[in-house]
Amino acid sequence: MDILSVLFILAGLFFLIVAAIGVIRLPDVFSRAHAVSLTDSLGAFLMLVGLALHEGLSKNNLKIIAVLALLYIQNPVITHATIRAALRSGLKPWRRESS
Amino acid sequence: MRPVSSEFLVLKATALFVLWVLLSGSFDWIHLVLGGVLSFTVAWLNSGHSPFVPNFRLWGKIFLYLPWLFLKIVQSSLHLSKLILNPALPIDPRLLRVETNLGRRAAVVLMGNSITLTPGTITAEIDHDVVPEALAAEADPDALLVHAIDETSAGDLTSGRLEAKIAEVFKNEERRW
Known part of the structure; x- marks a missing residue:
C-alpha cells in the first residue's frame, strides 16, 4: 500500500514540476494559465489519491475528498476569471509568427 | 423569489451539520450543539433566496458524465505535458468561438467549466458584450470564447463531441433556469 501511495505522489509531483517548467517556458499569461491548470487537474488529484491511500480507511479520507471536490469546482472559476480579466483589459494573446 | 420547501431546508441543514x-x-x-444551531441558522437564512431545488435525476446524470470528463482530462494533461517538455515548444495558441445550441444556462455553465477544467483549453468569455471586435460576430449568448493552446487540444470542441455529451446529460430535463 505504501509503495502504491508513493507512486501516486511521485506521479503527482511529475505533473507539478512540468507545470512549473511550463509557467517559465510559455510566452504569455493565456498559455501559462494552461500550464497552471495542469497542476490542479491532475497534479493535485494524484497527490491527494496518494495521501488517501497512505491514510487508509479513516475520517481524513472524507476530508481529502472534500478538498478534491472543492478544487475541481473552484479552480476552473478562478482560471476563467483571470483569463477573462486579462482579455477584457485588452491584452492580446501571443500568436506564432509563422502562421 | 420562490421559497424553498421545508424538506430541502432540513436536508441542507443536515448536510451543513x-x-x-x-x-x-x-x-x-x-x-x-453549536454546530447544529449554526447549520440551521445558515440554512434558514438562505431559504428564501435560492431557487435551487435539487433534481436528483439530473445530478445523477451529471455524475455519470464525470468519468468521461476525467478521461479527457488525463488525455489532455499528457498531451500538454509533452508540449511543455518538447525542446521546440511546438505550441500554437489561438482564440476560437465555440457555438452551442444547448439553450440553457446550466448546460452552458457545465460546458464552460468542463472546458476550463481540461488542460489546454480555457473558457475566456460566455456572454458576448465585451468580446474583442475581431471575434464578436453577432450577439449570441450561447457562444463561448475559448483560448486553446494548440489544435489538438481544441479537437473535442471543434468536432462538437463535448457539446453532444452535455446535450445528452440535459436531454429530457424540465427547464428550470
Missing part, C-alpha cells in the same frame, strides 16, 4: 462534524472532528456536546 455533517460538514461541521467532519471538519471539527470533536464529538463533545458543546461542539455538536
